[in-house]
């Protein structure tokens with residue numbers, strides 16, 4: 001496989017962009033080798049700058065539920081762009097998009113657009129803090145909610161329940177209000193509530209985790225989390241940036257049967273463009289400026305060009321509800337194929353899959369949380385990634401991610 005142009009471009013990119021990429025995970029650091037520069041994507045495939053074609057199983061990390069360049073999204077964009085790209089003033093498509101989201105996800109009574117998952121989760125935490133007048137919040141080890149300071153925290157040493165920064169530039173002050181619990185471990189949550197009585201504004205969770213590989217929250221755990229938040233008057237936030245409209249029309253909350261107070265959406269709702277949202281109970285969302293004092297804002301939030309792609313994507317889902325059966329059929333077929341091939345070479349692995357998001361961990365153990373996920377053989381994953389790449393199959397260039405159909 002000739003990848004010389006990618007290599008040349010990567011050297012060029014590193015002159016002007018830190019690490020040559022605009023988001024770290026694209027740099028292939030955890031699987032080794034150099035990233036491929038992609039020239040174009042069509043349907044389920046994309047082509048790199050050296051003309052090599054790949055089946056693309058990351059789909060831009062989740063947005064491309066319908067593959068690259070689906071006609072109905074391109075048509076929507078072609079129509080919208082003729083009228084302009086952004087006005088910094090309200091447009092009708094923003095109403096249609098908000099209404100459609102509230103229709104597809106019943107827990108969302110009001111919704112605000114932003115431009116990245118980081119902004120959505122950051123704003124949701126601010127809304128919860130403003131609504132409860134409390135400062136601390138609980139996140140789960142291994143869940144990723146974007147790069148706002150208060151999320152770049154890892155569990156402190158055993159004694160400490162307070163988190164510690166994972167990145168320079170994140171202050172101790174920020175870390176002090178972030179409490180860390182263990183996924184699928186309700187006792188770790190109860191312990192934090194006992195130690196921080198009436199101080200916890202929110203619990204934020206990926207209801208189906210996709211950032212430590214794929215891990216589904218277990219039934220008693222996620223339902224007990226809802227009960228505890230009710231008892232403690234704490235806002236329960238589902239970060240569905242990845243799972244929203246991915247695992248079901250109503251997202252993870254539909255298949256888990258648990259209703260959060262706030263939800264964040266992203267990826268699919270932009271149809272490949274930067275459209276992200278947070279929303280939920282009107283009594284919380286009505287505290288958001290300009291109605292209330294809690295202040296999220298954004299120059300390009302609800303941008304009509306991006307919204308036209310997002311609206312086309314959601315509209316397509318809403319009018320084709322059987323796509324999830326089709327996705328389930330394709331995804332189970334694919335997972336079976338991955339598994340059979342790995343069994344053939346006698347490799348021990350665990351395949352976690354929820355609908356069209358999946359991940360194989362090279363460990364024999366069941367993977368139910370960050371601790372069991374990190375027992376997987378990431379070195380072998382790197383080898384597997386490159387072997388598959390050389391056969392034209394583009395998996396996630398990092399073990400702790402999700403593959404998407």
Ligand code: KE4
Pocket residue numbers: 023024025026061115116117118119121144145146147206210211239240241242266401
């Ligand atoms: P962004 O700020 O990257 O738009 O969204 C942050 C985010 C929030 N919540 C969840 C559940 C997410 O998965 C993400 C972003 N996901 C990563 C993929 N693991 C984006 C890829 C990247 O960082 O380049």
